[in-house]
Amino acid sequence: MALYTRVSGSVGVITLQNPPVNALSAAVRQGIVDMMDRALSEPEVKSVVICGQNGKFCGGADIKEFGTNMSGPALIPLIDRIESAAKPVVAAIEGIALGGGLELALGCHYRIAHSKAKLGLPEVSLGLLPGAGGTQRLPRLISIPAALELITTGRHVTAAEALQLGIVDKVTDRNTLDEAVKFALSVAGKSLDLHRISTNPCPHPPDVDAVFETAMQRVRQRARGALAPVACVQAVRAAATLPYAHGMERERELFKGLFTSGQARALQYYFFAQRAVGRWSTPGGARWDTSKPRPVRRAAVIGLGTMGRGITVALAQAGLSVVAVETNEKQLTEAKQGVSDMLERGARRRGVPPALDKVIYSHKIQAVADVDLVIEAVFEDMELKKAIFQQLSALCKPGTFLCTNTSGLDIDELAAQTQNPELVVGMHFFAPAHVMKLLEVVYGQKSSPQAVATAMQIGSKIGKVSVAVGNCRGFVGNRILKPYLEQAFFLLEEGATPELVDKVLEEFGFAMGVFRMSDLSGLDVGWRVRKAIGLVAPEALTGPYARVREGHRYSPLGDLLCEQVRFGQKTGRGWYQYDKPGGRVAKPDPWLHRFLEEYRAQHGLVARRIDHQEVLDRCLYALINEGFRILEDGIAAGPEDIDVIYVLGYGWPQHRGGPMFYAGMVGLNKVLERLEHYHQVHPDVPNLQPCSLLRKLVASGSPPINKWREVIKKPHSQL
Ligand SMILES: CCCCCCCC(=O)CC(=O)SCCNC(=O)CCNC(=O)[C@H](O)C(C)(C)COP(=O)(O)OP(=O)(O)OC[C@H]1O[C@@H](n2cnc3c(N)ncnc32)[C@H](O)[C@@H]1OP(=O)(O)O
Numbered sequence: 001m002a003l004y005t006r007v008s009g010s011v012g013v014i015t016l017q018n019p020p021v022n023a024l025s026a027a028v029r030q031g032i033v034d035m036m037d038r039a040l041s042e043p044e045v046k047s048v049v050i051c052g053q054n055g056k057f058c059g060g061a062d063i064k065e066f067g068t069n070m071s072g073p074a075l076i077p078l079i080d081r082i083e084s085a086a087k088p089v090v091a092a093i094e095g096i097a098l099g100g101g102l103e104l105a106l107g108c109h110y111r112i113a114h115s116k117a118k119l120g121l122p123e124v125s126l127g128l129l130p131g132a133g134g135t136q137r138l139p140r141l142i143s144i145p146a147a148l149e150l151i152t153t154g155r156h157v158t159a160a161e162a163l164q165l166g167i168v169d170k171v172t173d174r175n176t177l178d179e180a181v182k183f184a185l186s187v188a189g190k191s192l193d194l195h196r197i198s199t200n201p202c203p204h205p206p207d208v209d210a211v212f213e214t215a216m217q218r219v220r221q222r223a224r225g226a227l228a229p230v231a232c233v234q235a236v237r238a239a240a241t242l243p244y245a246h247g248m249e250r251e252r253e254l255f256k257g258l259f260t261s262g263q264a265r266a267l268q269y270y271f272f273a274q275r276a277v278g279r280w281s282t283p284g285g286a287r288w289d290t291s292k293p294r295p296v297r298r299a300a301v302i303g304l305g306t307m308g309r310g311i312t313v314a315l316a317q318a319g320l321s322v323v324a325v326e327t328n329e330k331q332l333t334e335a336k337q338g339v340s341d342m343l344e345r346g347a348r349r350r351g352v353p354p355a356l357d358k359v360i361y362s363h364k365i366q367a368v369a370d371v372d373l374v375i376e377a378v379f380e381d382m383e384l385k386k387a388i389f390q391q392l393s394a395l396c397k398p399g400t401f402l403c404t405n406t407s408g409l410d411i412d413e414l415a416a417q418t419q420n421p422e423l424v425v426g427m428h429f430f431a432p433a434h435v436m437k438l439l440e441v442v443y444g445q446k447s448s449p450q451a452v453a454t455a456m457q458i459g460s461k462i463g464k465v466s467v468a469v470g471n472c473r474g475f476v477g478n479r480i481l482k483p484y485l486e487q488a489f490f491l492l493e494e495g496a497t498p499e500l501v502d503k504v505l506e507e508f509g510f511a512m513g514v515f516r517m518s519d520l521s522g523l524d525v526g527w528r529v530r531k532a533i534g535l536v537a538p539e540a541l542t543g544p545y546a547r548v549r550e551g552h553r554y555s556p557l558g559d560l561l562c563e564q565v566r567f568g569q570k571t572g573r574g575w576y577q578y579d580k581p582g583g584r585v586a587k588p589d590p591w592l593h594r595f596l597e598e599y600r601a602q603h604g605l606v607a608r609r610i611d612h613q614e615v616l617d618r619c620l621y622a623l624i625n626e627g628f629r630i631l632e633d634g635i636a637a638g639p640e641d642i643d644v645i646y647v648l649g650y651g652w653p654q655h656r657g658g659p660m661f662y663a664g665m666v667g668l669n670k671v672l673e674r675l676e677h678y679h680q681v682h683p684d685v686p687n688l689q690p691c692s693l694l695r696k697l698v699a700s701g702s703p704p705i706n707k708w709r710e711v712i713k714k715p716h717s718q719l
Pocket residue numbers: 020021023059060061062063064075076096098099100101103122123126128129130131132252255272275276
């Protein structure tokens with residue numbers, strides 16, 4: 001809807017009304033058309049202001065409409081009509097002007113923004129381009145390079161930057177509508193010729209071809225296989241090379257291609273999935289809207305290794321006081337330096353003072369006595385963690401929440417060491433913890449709703465997307481990762497190389513293939529876990545049992561590499577070779593290829609030619625199958641939880657929505673058929689055996705992802 005009022009005698013004010021972000025739904029578009037007609041036909045009205053209700057100008061097209069039969073007036077002619085109006089139209093921008101919202105403002109003759117407003121064309125992150133003239137008007141207004149940067153990244157800019165770029169005419173700290181009305185009165189009757197952006201020429205940089213070539217290279221590198229950034233560059237190029245009307249045609253053509261692409265569907269699903277995980281619930285009845293978090297002012301971090309340092313930085317940057325405890329003196333000295341450096345770098349980037357005084361260091365665990373919440377991040381060793389939880393339970397003031405950053409150990413076992421198991425939850429961060437956006441909040445059997453709610457709230461406070469998950473080995477992310485890694489190892493045994501597997505996965509869109517990723521994070525991490533659970537043979541086994549554990553196929557390849565101290569980048573050798581320990585550039589290693597040949601010969605394996613499809617099918621479908629098991633077990637409340645975890649924590653390409661969404665896109669019956677096929681070929685790999693939920697979904701006619709919960713029944717999807 002849109003509301004019309006007349007103020008100061010001669011200014012028609014049109015207010016967009018569609019909470020929460022005044023998205024341009026059919027009703028809003030119709031409202032704008034009707035109210036513009038009225039303003040333009042009333043002789044008393046000399047100028048017009050468009051603003052949004054509740055301090056928000058407009059969040060753009062209504063994304064919920066995209067999957068439906070869109071009705072109502074189209075946005076492009078609506079914006080054209082505003083631009084061609086004979087009376088000046090001023091956009092009063094408060095809060096946000098995003099996507100179609102900014103395009104609407106670009107159709108106005110003037111733009112006035114509140115100093116706290118954010119503006120941008122984020123369509124690229126929804127798999128689209130600004131399809132209501134944004135790609136043609138913005139370059140005309142602020143130059144090709146600046147428009148290219150904003151449109152291909154989707155970055156939001158502050159009002160101050162918008163003023164500097166020339167997107168807005170004025171920024172105010174006062175009441176934006178009042179200022180806009182004053183402005184509208186002052187420009188009434190003046191010529192609008194220079195203020196109809198579409199009629200202006202597009203300014204050309206001298207090296208226009210080079211500008212586009214560089215932009216194209218950059219977007220191709222940044223988002224492997226993503227269509228929208230490429231189309232954005234092509235559309236802006238049309239602004240630079242074609243007259244406006246032809247440029248608009250090109251924009252429309254490119255937009256259409258994207259709109260109907262699977263990538264746009266995937267990215268729009270992912271947009272809503274990220275918000276849906278905030279509406280969490282647990283089987284015990286805790287819920288986002290009824291479970292109240294407790295305020296946390298002081299927190300403690302125990303263990304200042306890789307993770308503890310990042311967690312300390314994340315907490316301090318969000319304004320929390322942190323007691324940082326490390327028992328090893330050398331580590332403590334290094335951690336002080338490391339944390340301070342990270343805080344200083346972060347502060348420089350954000351233009352704020354570093355939060356150095358927020359952190360107090362100690363080598364004694366007794367320093368935690370007065371904190372509201374502790375995050376333990378010592379070695380992944382159950383006995384050590386148990387001892388620490390016993391100490392914490394005795395030392396902390398009553399009611400202190402005790403959290404662990406374990407990657408997959410049993411939360412209930414740790415909770416059982418404490419006097420108040422209801423205060424214990426997992427807070428599983430991802431490395432580097434001050435950068436990665438994901439937090440898995442793991443509830444145990446006895447975790448109280450308040451403990452879960454508090455951990456979830458801390459997550460949001462420090463800028464993470466927090467996903468509540470149940471307690472099992474590896475929780476959601478690492479549990480799904482295991483069958484994926486296993487398939488990659490099996491493929492090497494059968495004839496593939498790390499280069500082949502990585503190439504296929506990177507072409508699919510992963511930021512890094514499984515072997516390059518494993519070299520980066522360190523092969524020794526998984527080796528230690530496998531040793532702890534008895535999977536690593538004490539000495540090199542031969543014969544039929546060398547590749548079998550607990551009756552199932554097992555590949556000792558990772559263990560054998562670790563025995564050679566090939567831990568990956570940190571030792572300069574892993575699945576690849578590096579020029580030195582700590583080197584970053586992976587090069588194929590002839591030693592490894594010989595090693596694989598000898599290994600196959602030793603175990604009587606005959607290398608065969610493995611094609612790309614098989615690599616993709618086996619790695620991805622094994623992973624997806626485990627995702628279905630997780631849903632069946634109620635460890636994740638819905639498919640969107642798994643998808644958000646996998647995109648944010650494991651480099652799954654956003655434009656493919658996440659593994660569960662991808663399964664739906666491929667077709668559940670196809671996933672089932674392929675798993676059945678591979679399980680028949682490899683009956684000793686239980687992860688390839690299709691899980692019963694997948695069968696049940698296929699038997700129910702493969703419903704769309706937002707209907708899966710009706711088949712799962714137990715948990716509840718929030719989409
Ligand atoms: C040939 C045909 C030509 C057609 C041309 C049309 C082409 C276009 O021009 C295409 C577009 O505009 S695409 C839309 C561009 N706009 C965006 O991407 C903004 C998306 N929203 C945001 O970033 C944040 O919500 C925002 C920054 C706005 C607010 O963040 P917050 O953290 O404060 O709040 P959220 O929790 O994110 O959102 C609150 C609720 O609002 C829902 N929502 C947000 N933006 C929406 C939007 N644009 N459409 C529909 N719903 C939207 C959001 O989902 C959430 O609701 P719940 O999910 O129920 O919680």
